[in-house]
Structure formats: C-alpha cells, structure tokens
Amino acid sequence: MHTEVFHKNELLDRESLDKLQAIRLKNTVFQASRSKFYRDQLYHAGIKVADMQTVDDVRRLPFTTKEILRTQYPYGMLALPVEKMNRMHASSGTTGSPTAIFYTKNDVETWGDLVARCMYCVGIRPKDVFQNMSGYGLFTGGLGIHYGAEKLGCCTIPAGAGNSKRQIKLLKDFHVSAIHIIPSYALHLATVFDKLGIDPKSLNLRIAIVGAEPHTEAVRQRIEEIYGIKAYNSYGLSEMNGPGVAFECPEQNGMHIWEDAYLAEILDPKTQEPLPDGEIGELVITTLTREGMPLLRYRTKDLTRFLPGECPCGRVHRRLDRILGRVDDMIILKGVNIYPMQIERVLMEIPEVGQNYLIVLEREGYLDQMRVKVEVKDDYFVEDMRVLKGLQQKIARLLKDEILITPRVDLVEHNTLPTSEGKAKRVEDHRED
Ligand code: ADP
C-alpha cells in the first residue's frame, strides 16, 4: 500500500516497531536514571537498565503520576542540568496546580517533527496558510502546534486564543486554509460568524485540527458541516510534550499513537493490569525519545481503549479511540456513574439543540440532582410555551435513556451560557456548597 508520509517511521511494520520500541525503552530507562528521582525509584524497585530487554519489560517499571510531578516541581525530574534545557511549558492546570515540563534542543526538534507528521498525515501541505487559534504562552497548544506547522513549511499565523472578530478577519483576509482550534471554541465561533452574517463556508478553509478537550463524534460532525471542512482529532498532553501524541489519519477512525516516540498501555484503573484491545481503561504512556525529562509509565488519567484491527491507511501504529474523559471527570449521581461525553453525545444529536450546554449538579435537601442547561438554536426558540415544553421533555427522555437518571432540563437562548477561550468547563458541582 502506498501512503505518502512525513516520516519513514510512520510506515514501519509491527516487528520493526517492536524492536525500535525495545531499544528506545532501554535508552529511556538509562536516561531517566540520570535524574535523582528515577535513580532512587529504580534502585528501590530493584530494576537495572540491563533488565529492559523487550517492550513488555515496561511493566516492571514504577508509575509516574501528576502528583509526583507536582512534588518534584520545579526541577526535580530533570535528567540533565538546566543549562541543557531549551524550553519550558506547563499543563493547563485543569485539575490542580500545573506541572512543569522541560525540553532540550533535541526534544524541541523531535516534538516539532511529530506535530508536522500529524499535520501532513491529514493532508496539510506547505502551500496551506495555517492559523493557530489556541493560547500561546505556557500552554503547549500554542507553540507546540506552531513549530510543527512551521516545520511542515506552512505560512503560520499565531492568532492565539479568543478575540473572535479578529480571528474571522484573519481567516478571511489571508485566505486561511487550515486551522487549529479547540472544539468548543469552534462551535462558539460559529455563532459569531452567524451574528456577523458571514457564512463560514464562504471562506477558503478546508481542514481543522481539533483537540485539547474531550468532544464527541457529533461535535466533530457539526464543525465539519458548519465550516464545510474536514476536522481531525488531535490528542496530546504537556507531560508527553503536548500535541502530537496521537492523531487521526484521513480514515477518521481512531487516533494513531506514534509508537516510535511513545509506549502506550491501557490499564484497568483499579488493578493496573493491562486490558485487552477494545476495553476501556486508563492510558499510561512512557516517553521513548525524550532526553531532558523522560517519563516512565505516566498515568494520564485519560480513559480510552485501543481499537482492534488494522487501519486501512497502512500505518500500524496503534489507534486510540476518542478520549471518553478523565478518570476525575466521572460524575457519580445517585450511585450511577456518568461521563459528560455521554450527555454531549445525546444533546448534539438533537437538531434543536444549539452549540453550548452546561451540566449543573446540585443538592436539594438530601437529594442530589442534575440540571442540564441547554442552548436552543434561534430558529427553534419560539414563544409558544407548549413547543418548548415538548422539547424539554424530549431532551430529558433521551438523556434518561442514556444515563438512567432523569435530569432537569433548562432551555436557554443561544449564546447565553458561559464560553471560554480555552478548554470548556462542562460541569459545575454545587453539591457541597
Ligand atoms: P491539563 O491536564 O491541566 O488540562 P494539558 O494542557 O496538558 O493540561 O492537557 C492535556 C489533557 O487534555 C489530556 O490529558 C486530556 O485530558 C485532554 N485532551 C487533550 N487532547 C484531547 C482530545 N483530543 N480529546 C480529549 N481530551 C483531550
């Protein structure tokens, strides 16, 4: 099969990929042991570099968690002196204090190559004018994507986050053909286009990279329809460099995790035992090429599964399913486990539902309740109370079918729920207020 690729490692066969991973795993353990933290950890676990022979030996290594990175803040995880570092980033801090990540010059290069590979894979070429609409600064979605786009050879516009009118002006004036955008912001931006009376389809856009937060297939489809483009899911986390960890190929069926750079495991979150392909668990990743701050068995807390089978695109790098959410995102209500993405999936398939929603958890007396605030598209927001009541009941019923609990549904006019330039906040928990 002939697939045009940015990097030859994309087309390695399984055997070669396994061999490469085994060699790189051993190198990584050696490199990690140059940091005081891992030297102590490996010593206490009785592991020597020479023990690392095959890919499966990764399972002998201890885990690294976000909490460990926080206690080692700021420089505790470095495998080389600070003088050798070239760049620093931090996580967004969605779940607590941010963690700091360091890159050597080589790390910056290999990361840029990975991002360029992802972009090339979905058809972005040097001739594209590329607008990066994610926040610059410590967030990796800014410079991370930026360097990848430049490496690929695109004329790259560092638009940054927010300022929607200016974003639209840039898109129009420079005939932008490819963008990077957070999915919730892509939906919000659509409402600004609407207000300005501009049809996003009239632009020169053809491809969007969407990622950085969980979103459903229905949201992707909305983005593709509104803008008249193809949208590809992009997964990454600052602890693993940032974007460029796993990316959809043109098949749009799962994200290839680049196995020459990352060794991925899906583990049962309770027992930490590996799960078979197809079963949902926690994604755990070991870096395979990083020299400044290698991480062993980093527990991402993100829930997903390996998709079984081969991808028709010809790449054997394993595919991850859409991220269902973080382990911490799970809502426990009346003894039922619910993920915000289950709710999004239902809502976004209802044609009357607008581009934004919010899940509010509250306590009434001794009872926990869920309230789902849903924006209704302008065309459907009619004066007739009976029609609105009918819609409210329909949404509540469809949600109950999915989550087994009947939530209260509040219908609100479009553009009235809070929006964010960064990752959307989907749940407000007032139960302890
Ligand atoms: P923080 O963990 O503080 O949000 P990061 O900016 O490093 O910091 O974000 C990484 C996290 O963002 C991932 O662990 C994951 O939870 C989420 N994420 C990134 N890309 C995606 C994606 N394509 N789909 C779902 N979630 C994603």
Ligand code: ZN
């Ligand atoms: Zn593929």
